Amino acid sequence: MAQLWAIPEVQDVNLVTGNLDLLVRLRVRDNNHLRSLLMDNIWQIPGTQGTSTMMTVAEMPAKPFAQDLLAQIQATTQA
Numbered sequence: 001m002a003q004l005w006a007i008p009e010v011q012d013v014n015l016v017t018g019n020l021d022l023l024v025r026l027r028v029r030d031n032n033h034l035r036s037l038l039m040d041n042i043w044q045i046p047g048t049q050g051t052s053t054m055m056t057v058a059e060m061p062a063k064p065f066a067q068d069l070l071a072q073i074q075a076t077t078q079a
Contacts, residue, residue, distance in 0.1 A: 003045045009037055020052070 004013045004024055012025040024042075028034040034053070042048060 004042070007037070007041050009033075 001013050001015070001022065004010050004022070007026075009026045009028055010024060011027055012023070014023045015021070016023050026034070026037065028037060034055075038051070038053070042051065
């Protein structure tokens with residue numbers, strides 16, 4: 001996990017249960033950048049095997065989770 005986290009394009013590294021061990025979110029410029037990153041960095045990490053790549057071509061803005069949670073807490077304490 002630490003070696004993945006050291007790669008600048010890595011945004012998240014999550015340890016998960018199920019068919020996968022780790023879920024890693026990357027931000028790349030294009031297919032060539034992704035291919036280079038996989039071949040030159042990720043697949044060179046000792047112990048890496050059986051990778052799978054899924055791509056997203058659109059993104060929603062992040063929700064203000066903490067702000068919404070605080071608003072809910074305040075609403076329930078004032079009622």
